[in-house]
Amino acid sequence: MLRKIVTKIIHDAIEDARNSGLVPPDIKPNFIIEIPREEGFGDYSTNIAFTLAPVLKKKPVDIAGMLAGLMKKSTSCNSIEVAGSGFINFSLKDELWQQLLADVHRKGTESLYPDVGGGKKVLIEFVSANPTGPLHIGHGRGAAVGDVLANILQKTGHFVQKEYYINDAGRQIKTLGRSTFLRFKELTGDAVEYEKDLYQGDYVRELAGRAIEEKLPVPADPEEAVSFLAQFASRAIMDGIEKDLGDFGVFFDNFFLESTLYASGIVDETLRILKQQGIAYENDGALWFKTSLFEKDEDRVLIKSDGENTYFTSDIAYHLDKFKRSFDMLVDIWGSDHHGYIPRLRASVQALGRNKEDLKFLLIQFVTLIKEGKPVGMSTRSGEFTTLREVLDEVGRDACRFFFLMRKSDAHLEFDLDLARKTSNENPVYYIQYAHARIESIFRNAADAGVDLEAIAGADCSLLVLKEELELIKWITRYHGVLEGSSRNLEPHRIAFYLIELVGRFHSYYNKTRVLGTDIELTRCRLLLLGALRGVIRDGLGLIGVSIPERM
RNA sequence: GCGCCCGUAGCUCAGCUGGAUAGAGCAACGGACUUCUAAUCCGUAGGCCGUAAGUUCGAAUCUUACCGGGCGCGCCA
Numbered sequence: 001m002l003r004k005i006v007t008k009i010i011h012d013a014i015e016d017a018r019n020s021g022l023v024p025p026d027i028k029p030n031f032i033i034e035i036p037r038e039e040g041f042g043d044y045s046t047n048i049a050f051t052l053a054p055v056l057k058k059k060p061v062d063i064a065g066m067l068a069g070l071m072k073k074s075t076s077c078n079s080i081e082v083a084g085s086g087f088i089n090f091s092l093k094d095e096l097w098q099q100l101l102a103d104v105h106r107k108g109t110e111s112l113y114p115d116v117g118g119g120k121k122v123l124i125e126f127v128s129a130n131p132t133g134p135l136h137i138g139h140g141r142g143a144a145v146g147d148v149l150a151n152i153l154q155k156t157g158h159f160v161q162k163e164y165y166i167n168d169a170g171r172q173i174k175t176l177g178r179s180t181f182l183r184f185k186e187l188t189g190d191a192v193e194y195e196k197d198l199y200q201g202d203y204v205r206e207l208a209g210r211a212i213e214e215k216l217p218v219p220a221d222p223e224e225a226v227s228f229l230a231q232f233a234s235r236a237i238m239d240g241i242e243k244d245l246g247d248f249g250v251f252f253d254n255f256f257l258e259s260t261l262y263a264s265g266i267v268d269e270t271l272r273i274l275k276q277q278g279i280a281y282e283n284d285g286a287l288w289f290k291t292s293l294f295e296k297d298e299d300r301v302l303i304k305s306d307g308e309n310t311y312f313t314s315d316i317a318y319h320l321d322k323f324k325r326s327f328d329m330l331v332d333i334w335g336s337d338h339h340g341y342i343p344r345l346r347a348s349v350q351a352l353g354r355n356k357e358d359l360k361f362l363l364i365q366f367v368t369l370i371k372e373g374k375p376v377g378m379s380t381r382s383g384e385f386t387t388l389r390e391v392l393d394e395v396g397r398d399a400c401r402f403f404f405l406m407r408k409s410d411a412h413l414e415f416d417l418d419l420a421r422k423t424s425n426e427n428p429v430y431y432i433q434y435a436h437a438r439i440e441s442i443f444r445n446a447a448d449a450g451v452d453l454e455a456i457a458g459a460d461c462s463l464l465v466l467k468e469e470l471e472l473i474k475w476i477t478r479y480h481g482v483l484e485g486s487s488r489n490l491e492p493h494r495i496a497f498y499l500i501e502l503v504g505r506f507h508s509y510y511n512k513t514r515v516l517g518t519d520i521e522l523t524r525c526r527l528l529l530l531g532a533l534r535g536v537i538r539d540g541l542g543l544i545g546v547s548i549p550e551r552m
Numbered sequence: 553g554c555g556c557c558c559g560u561a562g563c564u565c566a567g568c569u570g571g572a573u574a575g576a577g578c579a580a581c582g583g584a585c586u587u588c589u590a591a592u593c594c595g596u597a598g599g600c601c602g603u604a605a606g607u608u609c610g611a612a613u614c615u616u617a618c619c620g621g622g623c624g625c626g627c628c629a
Binding site for chain 2 (some may be wrong): 032034035036037038040043047053054059060083084085086087101130167170171172175284285286287288296297298300301302303304305306308310311319335336338340341342343352363365366370373406407408410412414416419421422423424427428431433434435437438441442443444445446449481482485489491493497500501504507508510511512514515516517551552
């Protein structure tokens with residue numbers, strides 16, 4: 001948050017150096033300011049001397065010394081030091097941090113939200129599982145990542161919509177209809193041969209059973225019965241999916257049906273555009289898309305020689321539709337097994353005249369469930385066989401969501417069910433929630449002791465002089481940068497890691513320092529500190545979608 | 553065969569788009585509850601960042617080649 005002060009100091013120093021002829025007038029500074037890993041290196045640090053070294057043909061240390069010399073006149077720093085082989089380290093005055101804390105407390109956690117998007121409209125499409133079976137654990141991970149990413153983007157200056165796409169026009173739904181139909185016949189006493197490529201799950205038999213129980217008017221004609229049962233089954237499964245998602249805390253703004261693409265004529269329009277531009281061409285009786293024009297990938301078929309569209313065609317149309325709904329940026333969240341599909345879709349948005357940066361992909365790697373130290377199921381892809389519902393019922397929503405957010409989305413996730421269920425110090429969810437409960441408890445005790453909680457807003461923050469207190473302040477305000485990085489890079493997991501780090505500082509402080517004491521002024525400002533901290537913890541947990549207990 | 557992702561402490565993982573002596577948590581060991589919640593804290597130990605070159609002031613991070621694991625490469629959906 002105070003980075004801009006450092007930025008100005010550096011720019012001023014360069015300006016001074018130019019004026020006094022120490023550097024050429026046309027020099028253009030190129031540098032970064034970072035928070036050093038080591039606390040001893042100050043609050044911020046810059047590498048400017050290294051980037052200037054080749055230009056000025058001098059040693060970095062000397063350049064750093066020269067610039068630091070010009071900076072000494074600054075009033076916002078305790079120290080500006082040259083360290084290592086040429087870093088310039090800045091230590092800002094404590095009062096700046098104390099003042100910033102007071103600001104954050106007064107204006108609320110929102111004042112720490114960075115504006116990354118500038119009002120940009122973003123559509124995040126995720127889960128998008130076909131209603132042919134219940135959501136498995138991999139879908140759950142995608143749901144958590146998508147939902148939290150949406151929250152993050154929303155808070156950082158984007159207008160966000162969440163969408164679930166359903167392939168209701170394809171063969172999978174027909175297969176579901178046939179599966180249900182055969183189970184239906186089975187249950188009504190007919191001998192049937194259940195083919196291998198039909199859906200094997202028990203839920204199909206249950207659905208068929210329900211159709212019988214509820215005395216649904218299943219048509220006598222087999223073909224009609226299949227499509228009737230396809231309708232019934234997919235609707236019922238979709239209801240179940242929405243229920244699972246709801247219980248998981250994930251809600252969509254829109255469910256988009258593939259069939260509407262055909263009804264609205266946008267598929268035809270897509271093909272027309274592609275043909276007009278010569279990006280679609282005929283060969284062997286099929287219509288092809290010239291992927292190779294945009295990406296390192298082979299050309300792909302749009303219309304098969306039997307006249308049927310491929311899924312690729314409706315996917316292009318779908319993305320055209322998204323852009324037509326005036327979204328500036330699209331985010332597609334897919335299972336990583338679909339990564340091979342990315343080049344052609346990326347090519348297609350370029351064919352439609354958009355920048356390739358307008359479509360971003362997030363890949364969700366497989367989840368391996370671990371129980372008693374061993375992977376659940378026969379395969380490492382056990383996630384395929386365990387439903388979200390089962391895990392949700394077993395470990396609860398909080399642990400489930402948090403665990404999904406504890407890894408980069410494109411990295412394999414080992415989900416330790418025993419750990420997630422533990423209400424102990426090994427479980428990071430409780431570690432964070434416990435910090436909040438402790439703070440709440442302190443506030444309750446303060447109120448009981450007659451401390452005027454309204455008055456803490458005016459507390460004198462200059463009393464917060466302990467090393468731990470200043471570090472806590474810095475970590476609280478760092479929320480700004482974490483949100484920014486998380487938003488810019490589309491990496492929700494950063495929030496989870498930040499929260500663990502943040503409350504770690506708090507727990508440590510708590511064990512060492514008493515907040516409520518006889519010195520009322522000191523008590524007030526420490527409560528102010530905890531108030532701001534509580535705000536960030538709540539905000540962060542809210543972002544992840546984990547509950548915020550007042551007591552534990 | 554080609555392409556994408558991953559390889560960091562015994563285990564699970566971070567590492568802020570190239571920075572300083574590579575960090576957490578768990579497991580191991582040793583400590584701290586008559587004091588705001590011990591679901592916590594403090595300390596010790598643990599490393600050739602898969603391997604080998606390259607790029608430069610500087611590489612876990614970028615390039616290339618190998619090794620090992622995962623996943624994709626259809627006029628399938």
